[in-house]
Amino acid sequence: MAWNYRPSDRLLHVLPLHHIHGTVNAILTPLFAGSSIEFLFPFNATAVWERFAAPFLPSPEPNRKPITFFTVVPTVYNRLLSTFPSLDARTQEVAKKGISPENLRLNISGSAALPTPTKKAWSDLSSGNVLLERYGMTEVGMALSCGLPFASRVDGSVGWPLPSVEVRLVDTETGEVINEGEELDKDGKERDGEIQLRGPTIFQEYWRNEEATAKELVTGDDGKGRWFKTGDVAVRRHISSIQTSSEKDTSQNWANGPMYFIRGRKSADIIKTGGEKVSALEVERELLSLPEIEEAAVVAVPSGKWGQKVGAVVILKKGAEGKKGAWGPMDMRRALKDRLARYKIPQVMKVVDDIPRNAMGKINKKVLVNAVFVDETSGDEM
Known part of the structure; x- marks a missing residue:
């Protein structure tokens, strides 16, 4: 619902299949929605550009419909951007048309932090297409996402909790839950909090590993179930200038309130x-x-x-x-x-x-x- 997968979508798949990004986001979910999937293996940046360009060549190949959905990691976008200048002039022209907003309706970046220069360079090359950032992991699937309107795709933010997902921040120093309105400390600094998640899409336990389950799932004080400790740290900010939904698109009503900005892994970042x-x-x-x-x-x-x-x-x-x-x-x-x-x-x-x-x-x-x-x-x- 949040990304509006549809039967008319054609997704170009270039990801490994041992990870939730490549299996759930790019295979299972589009198949449930009736979308078409094309696999391109092994990954080759020039081949990807040629596929984006194919429907718009003077004599397009039969059944080469435009790619409408593309979800990859930041390094893939960087490879595409660095390879583009080496394409011949005709391929460059039609490939840019292939990744423009009127054809590539949704381009997503995930599994690693998206550098702002990469996001800007892609937008410049694609005539204004804006990469959508989201947050998820194997244990939870997708948990947070920016919205479909371009204005909601704020640099550095992974957006809002997706429908049915509950999110809270737990202060990394005090262990206190950071409630909405408590994002700043007494000195006016942003409070870092570990992202904790709860809801029907969150896993129940680690298979045959009671010790890990007890360590990473904590009981909530409200009696509504356990919270998963993700190990990722974020801050929450109110971005007042964003219009996240419209009367014509009620599916985006979940995209409101303060946005989440990932600070990194608690253990490494x-x-x-x-x-x-x-x-x-x-x-x-x-x-x-x-x-x-x-x-x-x-x-x-x-x-x-x-x-x-x-x-x-x-x-x-x-x-x-x-x-x-x-x-x-x-x-x-x-x-x-x-x-x-x-x-x-x-x-x-x-x-x-x-x-x-x-x-x-x-x-x-x-x-x-x-x-x-x-x-x-x-x-x-x-």
Whole structure:
């Protein structure tokens, strides 16, 4: 209902099949709705562009209808964007038509944080199509989503609880439930809270693992059932300028109230440095907005002085140079000084040729820290 799957949809499937994104979002749900699915394996960016373009060529192939639904991970969008300039002029022209809003009615990004520059670049290329972000996981399916109106797809937000899903934030420091209207502390700072979920779509237990079930499912005080502790941290914000529904589309009435913004995994993306908490995802978005950086991962580097310090692992774009040659840590700090509070700016940075990701585009940050910052000492702290 929330994404309006329909029999007329044609979904292009390029995802792995061992993950909920590829199985539930891109196979089971569209099949229940009567949609058509085309599989493209293995993934090839040029082949994807050619498929988007196919219906609009002068002599289109039979049965090559426009793709109307596309749901992938951010790394796929980045690959498509980087490959597009290598296409011939005719393919570029018709491929842009294929991903325009009048043909590709819904383009979704999920399973990892969407960099704002990627979202903007896709919108520019597609004549205004806006990527929709959502939040879910294996145990719960889809739990939060932005709405179908473009205006509801706010940068960095995963939107609102989907129909039938209950969501609460539990303060990561005090363990208190953050009720609506209590999003700021006494100093006016946003309160981080672990996302906890409840509802008929949430799993009941871990199969034959009573210990994990007892650890991750907590009984609610209202007697209405248990809450699942997701391990993900978010803040909740009121965005007053958004018009999320209309009289013509009552299916979007769920998309209202304060929106949720993911700060990251409690275990890997919330960095505690010198008494302050830093969202790795926030810093990554700012790094990726810099013209010199191709990819970035922000991690917690152990520190005797600060507890943890903010570290950045980056891949530079070809030709990236600073004032004294190769773009380095001081260039990074100068570029971020007007974008981030001082304590959020990475204290250490490593330039690499590759940042390992799994099939869903996710990074194991603990492994990355051990591999990249193994020789770091407290001497490089500011």
